[in-house]
Amino acid sequence: MVTIRADEISKIIRERIEQYNTEVKIVNTGTVLQVGDGIARIYGLEEVMAGELVEFEEGTIGIALNLESKNVGVVLMGDGLLIQEGSSVKATGRIAQIPVSEAYLSRVINALAKPIDGRGEISASESRLIESPAPGIISRRSVYEPLQTGLIAIDSMIPIGRGQRELIIGDRQTGKTAVATDTILLSPAIADPISVPTQDMLIGLYILTNGNRRAYQQKRITFDSPLWLRWRLDLRILSSEKFLSKFTMNL
Structure with a gap:
């Protein structure tokens, strides 16, 4: 006949209680x-x-x-x-945040920071808030260095500083996009990585918003230059993804 030993039962219960995992994960x-x-x-x-x-x-x-x-x-x-x-x-x-990394340079991504160029995933260990506050005026570095666009008509008449914002105004089909595109292609700080030191390089960022796939392919062929491919990031958002435009402008 099997006898029940209270001390063994108490020992087993005590061990089970000590081994019980009390970690609780609350999910909203x-x-x-x-x-x-x-x-x-x-x-x-x-x-x-x-x-x-x-x-x-x-x-x-x-x-x-x-x-x-x-x-x-x-x-x-x-x-x-x-x-x-x-x-x-x-x-x-x-x-809401997006991954950030130098690995995004020379890649083509969509508004969700996902690569769409068929060259594999992008590894990023850091992230940044989309709605992050801008740095204060005092903490910002002053504009002290000129920026050459590579266009003689602009460089000879309009002083542009590296780090400042510059607005290009004009009617439709007057060449606004061409000026920005030529600046990316012709600027010595972007297009000549051989003679320009790495710390002085500029990063060319081309954003295609509300465009069609044909326009995207044309721009990609224009920008696929091996000289400055390393220093470029293309962000594409098609007309079929208009709901992402608000968040794209904050990147």
Whole structure:
């Protein structure tokens, strides 16, 4: 006959209690009420922050923008074709941010910082908030060095400083884009990496917004120059991705 020993039972219970994992992970979740036109209405997510990234059940990322008493309006950072009513959504606890790295130079990306040039993924260990505050005037470095655009008509008449903003105004089809494009192609600080020291190099950033795929391919052929390919970053957002324009302008 098997005898029950109370001391052994107490020992086993004590060991089980000591080995019990008390770590509890609290996740702020919600449920999709409706989705369409790049916007999703979420019930729940009581503690979500404005501008916080949320993740849908099928993997799509969104940004919580409209915080109401009973639901949350989320802008989808993707097509959202697989999102269904009733599916779950969880808050990530992170404000909208994008990865940053020098590995993005010479690459072509979309508005979500995803590579679209067929050259593999981009590894980035750091990230930056999209809605980050601009540095104060005192902490900024003063404009002390001129910038040569490579266009004699501009360099001889208009003083442009490196680090300042310059607005190009004109009617349609008057060559505004051509001036900016030629500056990227002709500027000695960009187009001549052999004679210009690395610390003096400029980074050429070309952003195509609300364009079509044909215009994108034409610009890519124009910019694919091996001399300055290393110092360029192309950001493409097509007319089919207009809902991302607001966030693209903040990058």
